[in-house]
Amino acid sequence: MPITPATATHSSSNGTADAILLELVDENGVTIGTAEKLSAHQPPGRLHRAFSVFLFDERGRLLLQQRALGKYHSPGVWSNTCCGHPYPGEAPFAAAARRTHEELGVSPSLLAEAGTVRYNHPDPASGLVEQEYNHLFVGLVQAAPQPDPEEVAETAFVDPAELAERHAKDTFSAWFMTVLDAARPAVRELTGPSAGW
Numbered sequence: 001m002p003i004t005p006a007t008a009t010h011s012s013s014n015g016t017a018d019a020i021l022l023e024l025v026d027e028n029g030v031t032i033g034t035a036e037k038l039s040a041h042q043p044p045g046r047l048h049r050a051f052s053v054f055l056f057d058e059r060g061r062l063l064l065q066q067r068a069l070g071k072y073h074s075p076g077v078w079s080n081t082c083c084g085h086p087y088p089g090e091a092p093f094a095a096a097a098r099r100t101h102e103e104l105g106v107s108p109s110l111l112a113e114a115g116t117v118r119y120n121h122p123d124p125a126s127g128l129v130e131q132e133y134n135h136l137f138v139g140l141v142q143a144a145p146q147p148d149p150e151e152v153a154e155t156a157f158v159d160p161a162e163l164a165e166r167h168a169k170d171t172f173s174a175w176f177m178t179v180l181d182a183a184r185p186a187v188r189e190l191t192g193p194s195a196g197w
Helices: 092-104 160-169 176-191
Strands: 021-025 031-036 048-056 062-067 082-084 110-122 129-140 152-158
Touching: 048 092, 048 176, 062 092, 062 160, 082 092, 092 110, 092 129, 092 152, 110 176, 129 176, 152 160
Parallel strands: 048 129
Antiparallel strands: 021 031, 021 048, 048 062, 048 082, 062 152, 110 129
């Protein structure tokens, strides 16, 4: 696994771990400051920059991930291929590609911007709030995922019918349908009409 600010252990001069910072934004997505990651998710939540990735195989199936049980936020739930937060000053596209590789061990063979969506989703289980300005990306994956078990419990490729079945019986992230619906026009353009998205 690559060593990045998200995976390395950082110690400051007083021996404490450095905080992971997120970019705070206004309603137009303009950066207005930074906040520590956990504090940005405390109720009522502070609007911050995020990204969501949807990768598809050659058959037009969506790669889902089940978040690892050890995650502090939304553990054990199913969600889109990858999601996260750029570091302050990091381009969302670069962050999306970086985290996809860190979490799933794959690099998209194609990754394209698919718009943005702004939402406010409380997580009933943790009490945390996703108050996000989310940059959406769609792409293709040709290699088999090799997930980092600290990030991802399981993966699955699903077509629209299989997703509907799984969504009816399994728990998904609070934000999943919001980001998928916002990305659908780009998903349809990428996968074509026969994939059924």
